[in-house]
Amino acid sequence: MAERLSARAALALVTDDFTELPYPAGDSGPDGPLGWDGYDAARARAAERTGESESVVCGTGSVDGTRAVLVSFEFGFLGGSLGERTGDRLEAAHTHAREHRLPVAVLVATGGSRMQEGMLALTQLQRVARQSALTREAGLPQIAVLRDPTTGGGWATLGAGADVVLALPGAQVGFAGSRVRPADADPAAYTAEAQVAAGAADAVVPAGELRAVLGRWLRLLTRPSREPAPVPEPLGARDLPASGRDAVRRARAPERPRAGAYLDAYFSERAAISGDRCGGTDPGMLCGFGERDGRTIAYAAQAGTATRPAGYRTAARLLRLADRLGIPVLTLVDTPGAANDAEAERQGAGAAIADLFGAVAAARTPVTSLLIGEGGSGGALALAAPGRTWATPDSYFSVIAPELAAAILKRPPERVAETADQLRLRPQDLVELGVIRTGDQMFPGTGDRHP
Structure with missing residues (x-):
């Protein structure tokens, strides 16, 4: 099994100057929008254990010389699940990216939508998809880095929907999480390596190389030019065929x-x-x-x-x-x-x-x-x-x-x-x-x- 990094540890792999964005205020009332008994207590325990107040940390930082909006999931906070406040933060991150013309890199580690918020949590996937579409229409690249685990709606939106999809070795990646997939399912099919082999992800990148690889991608994808590509020099024969x-x-x-x-x-x-x-x-x-x-x-x-x-x-x-x-x-x-x-x-x-x-x-x-x-x-x-x-x-x-x-x-x-x-x-x-x-x-x- 791959190492499960905290949100801050994952950010430290790619940048040394992370600056967190201000987060929108909001509260759904006691025990969330469904009044789920014990939800407030569960969030308080997660905050104490991780030092985070939500399942995502959003901000800006330079990755090998290229400035970007960075989003990092904290799996230790309720399994990195998406709820309404998560959606608020993700929307704010994309809005900042569009306003400042910055690419977006998301370091994903999530189990999916938050059960304690019911359908309101699930609809955050639509919200995330909308923000991603707006950023795409603005001509800004989006890169996903799949950490362990990346499952559920987080994989099906933030992960698989990115322009370029990188993954850490051995990360569990798949729409179905380990507790809901068929009992006889081959676990090897739910890995980063399997997703690359199936054409759903672009490359597996060792943690020690992630900064350089992500930085290269951010640099390459943020240099528009309408000048045509020069025609390459011929490398073989120079004389024309007789017949x-x-x-x-x-x-x-x-x-x-x-x-x-x-x-x-x-x-x-x-x-x-x-x-x-x-x-x-x-x-x-x-x-x-x-x-x-x-x-x-x-x-x-x-x-x-x-x-x-x-x-x-x-x-x-x-x-x-x-x-x-x-x-x-x-x-x-x-x-x-x-x-x-x-x-x-x-x-x-x-x-x-x-x-x-x-x-x-x-x-x-x-x-x-x-x-x-x-x-x-x-x-x-x-x-x-x-x-x-x-x-x-x-x-x-x-x-x-x-x-x-x-x-x-x-x-x-x-x-x-x-x-x-x-x-x-x-x-x-x-x-x-x-x-x-x-x-x-x-x-x-x-x-x-x-x-």
Whole structure:
């Protein structure tokens, strides 16, 4: 079991200059709004034991150089449960964040809504959701850090609803708390590690690294810029392919530079998001935010494998977050196509691809795309920005793979090369067709790298 930190101990992990906010006054009368016998006494014992007067502590502090509104739950105060006064504090924290244009980081440790306040406690989830939505509309990032335990409505609003979700190792995380889940439930499914594997959280971060990681995220997400992302330098071949077959061969070559190499060369540092928040992850779609020349640029990069539905949904999630925060996006296109197995269909491949097409089409922030390898049909096109896509010399883009085109046309295998030429899939063909843009990414020394 993970260590259960107090609210103040959790804050000490991430900041040295925490300043508490003033809290709204309020009292529901003797033993709370329901007149629950012994509720006042329980709160008094919790206050004496923890030194806190409620289940959350709210304030501001610098996290590795970036100022933020910080909210930390005190699990020792009635299980970190949410009641009316908790809602008052959370609303005040979000209001302060919007008024002062600060990001919000919530260090969550809660068992859910407070039973002694009944439905009035449960409706605080709606209140919290409303405040989070207003902060989101204001273009301010929200980051959750899941501590032990994070369950119930606190997980389903403050935790899972954040833009980026980090978690401490071994933390119990799940909608169902340990006392209410089925007796035969696998406890391993209710952990931070399981939530990352299921795409519901982005990363597990050791306590000793939390300040640096949280600080990096806060820094990256609070630097809006409407300048487009520069197009990366090609890392592979510089000469253009002689034929369609040659273009396909070079794009499929195992030694060709892949997305990881491009991202390493492009960014001085980067932080990854993971998962589609629908139960899936795809290691073949790399998404996150990175720093280049003091600017933040978001990225979504295919890693050369068939892209799965979770990959498309994760990329759409990245596009929408970057768009809301005013951060430019770089996409790297490289896939033989969308995964087309039965499981991909059951996971909603068509809907996931459509969602990404929509996210790219609706983006107000500039999106820059570079084809770095295979461009296999709509599964690749979904990640490409219309009118703002470039290509490296060792790439191709095609309506369909030449082998499949030949098969559909009932041509023998020896006519695949001819079919590849007819498809006009080479980079120079794509320029002539107006599908991609030209510049020194394809022809070194002849163009402006800042489109």
